[in-house]
Amino acid sequence: MINDRARLLQEELAAELADESNRSLKALAVMSALLLPGTLIVGIFGMNTGGLPFTDSPSGFFLAMLLAVGATGLFYWLLLCAGAKLRF
Structure with missing residues (x-):
């Protein structure tokens, strides 16, 4: 019974670490x-x-x-129009 609880706790911690890693990778992407x-x-x-x-x-x-900043702004606007969720 203690082994089962320890395994569940370990799985929960691994899932939390994976979620944090995914958020960081999404921000980088x-x-x-x-x-x-x-x-x-x-x-x-x-x-x-x-x-x-x-x-x-x-x-x-x-x-x-100005052209470079405008291209980045246009790309950001296109991502928003496409429905990309840019929240971290």
């Missing part, structure tokens, strides 16, 4: 997904090739950053 569009845009503008937009403009850096 959501943050990675939200930062992906901005990272892609900044990576494209970081290439040293000719013909990139905003290279001749003195405010090109700010326009590229």
Whole structure:
């Protein structure tokens, strides 16, 4: 009888640890997904090739950053519209 109680307690603790781990992994996955569009845009503008937009403009850096933040915001809005629950 004591062994059964100990096994139930161990299973309950393992389930609680698994839930906490799942919450942490979900937060990491959501943050990675939200930062992906901005990272892609900044990576494209970081290439040293000719013909990139905003290279001749003195405010090109700010326009590229605005585009990256806008892409991240758009992706966040699309996730919300798709019904993703972004609560941790």
